Amino acid sequence: MTKDELISELEIRATFTVNDCQTFYSAKIHNCCRGGGNFLSVLGGFSLLNLLSKVNSILNGAAMWSDDDRRQANIVKAGIASEAKKYFRLPRVGDLKKNEDDCFVELFEDTRLVIPWGFDDSHEAKSVWASYRNKLAHVASPASGAAALAPNDVAGLQFEELVIAIKTSKYNIYDYHSADSPDGKVISAEKLNESLHDIWETVKDKINTCSDSKIISNIAAMVF
Numbered sequence: 001m002t003k004d005e006l007i008s009e010l011e012i013r014a015t016f017t018v019n020d021c022q023t024f025y026s027a028k029i030h031n032c033c034r035g036g037g038n039f040l041s042v043l044g045g046f047s048l049l050n051l052l053s054k055v056n057s058i059l060n061g062a063a064m065w066s067d068d069d070r071r072q073a074n075i076v077k078a079g080i081a082s083e084a085k086k087y088f089r090l091p092r093v094g095d096l097k098k099n100e101d102d103c104f105v106e107l108f109e110d111t112r113l114v115i116p117w118g119f120d121d122s123h124e125a126k127s128v129w130a131s132y133r134n135k136l137a138h139v140a141s142p143a144s145g146a147a148a149l150a151p152n153d154v155a156g157l158q159f160e161e162l163v164i165a166i167k168t169s170k171y172n173i174y175d176y177h178s179a180d181s182p183d184g185k186v187i188s189a190e191k192l193n194e195s196l197h198d199i200w201e202t203v204k205d206k207i208n209t210c211s212d213s214k215i216i217s218n219i220a221a222m223v224f
């Protein structure tokens with residue numbers, strides 16, 4: 001796969017995710033749907049961030065699993081108690097050795113000067129990943145007390161401004177667990193979605209400047 005073909009494929013995935021989230025938002029502001037798509041929009045946004053985070057880590061030279069690594073892992077698996085083996089998944093060749101949350105933190109650190117994330121530091125970025133992406137992906141709900149804001153509450157705000165406003169309890173919580181939502185546990189699906197394209201553009205620029213064909217091949221292997 002050429003570099004242009006890889007960029008084109010990633011562009012399609014980023015665009016589809018952003019457009020899907022915009023569909024939810026359009027339905028919500030016209031009061032034609034019951035839930036508003038908040039959870040699914042945030043999950044979709046973090047799914048795209050997961051992909052872009054891994055691509056970014058590969059571009060930074062992150063270690064990947066090889067055939068020899070798999071052979072060593074098989075040896076380890078053989079020594080595990082039989083009832084526990086079903087929980088042991090051998091990594092595939094090309095899988096990153098770095099955890100997904102660490103890849104996300106790396107993306108945050110690499111882009112924090114150009115993307116208004118609103119996080120104070122890497123620790124907070126990792127906490128947000130655990131509270132939203134992991135909880136939504138595995139138990140179909142964000143961390144306890146998480147919520148969404150009403151569309152009129154976020155109109156005209158940049159994502160960074162929204163995060164700061166949430167931390168200072170400037171806005172009322174909308175809909176989900178409104179009575180007990182703690183500070184810092186609220187996210188706007190719309191504002192996250194508005195930032196996704198800019199985050200993709202920073203990763204795309206990095207791909208365009210990459211001259212190592214092996215790195216491009218590694219990304220393509222992961223994507224497909």
